[in-house]
Amino acid sequence: MNNLVERKCSICGDSYSVPKNETWKILCPKHTEEYYIPLRRCKSYREICNLIELAILMNDLDILRRNFRRPSMSSPPGIRVSRSLSELLHIKS
Numbered sequence: 001m002n003n004l005v006e007r008k009c010s011i012c013g014d015s016y017s018v019p020k021n022e023t024w025k026i027l028c029p030k031h032t033e034e035y036y037i038p039l040r041r042c043k044s045y046r047e048i049c050n051l052i053e054l055a056i057l058m059n060d061l062d063i064l065r066r067n068f069r070r071p072s073m074s075s076p077p078g079i080r081v082s083r084s085l086s087e088l089l090h091i092k093s
């Protein structure tokens with residue numbers, strides 16, 4: 001239960017302790033909350049690892065932010081927003 005291991009955050013390099021069985025915790029608590037949690041909603045663990053690696057390599061954490069929502073080929077966010085807006089207006093009128 002209290003079997004903690006020390007890891008280094010891939011993003012900031014800070015050391016942090018995590019339970020040994022929580023192998024998915026590859027970032028410090030702060031960056032887990034900031035990047036991992038939002039990414040996990042639409043990405044697999046492996047995809048997130050790759051994205052973090054890429055972001056560090058490119059020195060551009062915005063790569064992670066841009067992936068918080070999966071871009072869809074058939075309905076770009078703009079169209080989805082305007083459609084839901086018109087739906088909203090339709091319901092209201």
Ligand SMILES: [Zn+2]
Nearest residue numbers: 009012028031
């Ligand atoms: Zn960190």
